Amino acid sequence: MDERVVDFNPKKFASKGIAFIVVLALLVIIAFQSFVIVPAGHSGVVLQLGAVQPNVLAEGMHFRIPFVQTVIPVDVRVSKTESSQASASKDLQTVTTTVAVNYHLDAATVNNLYQRVGLEFQTRIVDPAIGEALKAVTAQYTAEELISKRSEVSIKVKEVLAAKLSAYNMILDEINITEFMFSEDFNRAIEQKQIAEQQFLKSKLDLERIKVEKEQEITKAQAQAEALRLQKQEVTPELIKLRQIEAQLEGIKKWDGKLPNVTGGATPFINVGQ
Template structure:
């Protein structure tokens, strides 16, 4: 029978080398991971170095950064939509509630300035207040009726004013759509009554025009008849009268049966009795 082998304890120096090697591998792996960052599509990367915003903005894709020193903050630059309902006053002091939708996006090239000056709450701090201020400034230039009849013009002015305000903070306005104007019940009733009055006035005008045209037609017909009579009188001469008398007597002779009438009116059909 063989004797059992004695188990030797591990060499302390070997264990220490193994632990150190493992730590080095882990550190290298962590450093490798922390040295790269990926900016997703539709975003830009704001570089923070020990908390300070750096001038360089990272585009979409893979980028190198200093581990544990630099942090990349991804910010979306896709088109965003802000819907709001704003209460303002028209030029004639009518209260109007305007519902509008605003499409905008952040300027990717200067998004680091937006983050540094405004932060991530840019909609609550910049976009929404700018929408309200622009809308109130424009609606005050129009009466309530003009806001309805000139909606496209009002929309264009709001867009112009709003674009100027947002550009100060590196926000780009894409488009706006005014979806609805709401007025007070009193104003709506006044508009309805005005429309009814305008329709009645239009009907009265049309009736008056029709009567006027009919009268003019009657006058024209009367003038034409009078002119015809005048022309006929001008054409009647003594020779024409005598000719018509002779023609009448000839027709009477052709129809006479040879007998004198029992009663005459003072003359035979073809003999003039004095």
């Protein structure tokens, strides 16, 4: 009877177990590395061995080549930035403009922006573009026009800024000019001008009031003169006699039938009763 001897080597068995675990771990890592999730509101820029690829990943889960491709999520939601820029107006007044800008990246072409600019596009592109747009537009208006024509200025700034941002695959949503600040000397000049205009308006109103009152007085005097003239024309001897008769009749109506006790004339008053 043949007996076979089994050679059991613990070290060899342990090494095989370790190799199996390593392989299994590598497979798990590769499986996880084969998929990537692009968060909501983002686009995925694909890098293959460091080179930007033409395809852009939308939000959600996507397959990628492990250890070869890398996905950079880029926020394409609306972003807000506020900037204050000093510039010169058409009449060479120094004006500091505070503007709030809303913009977002073109989700389909973020790979071009990433390749040309990187992720620091706000400090490299957006902020300088806001300054250039404000300087270009404010130079077309005087300081007073910047205040009185703010909506028109805002529209022009938006047009100029939109053109600058579109060159880098960025879309301008809205801008709001929140404040214009001028020098203290200019503010004092504006205040003095407003005071002078108010005083001029008050003087004009007072002059018009005096003119109206004078016309009213003339009209009233003319009416009174006309009334006197008409009354004078109506006074005739017959009218005078009629008024005398009316007065005598009125006196008769009021007489109580008694003679007066005292009468007067050329002589001193005499008591009739005596």
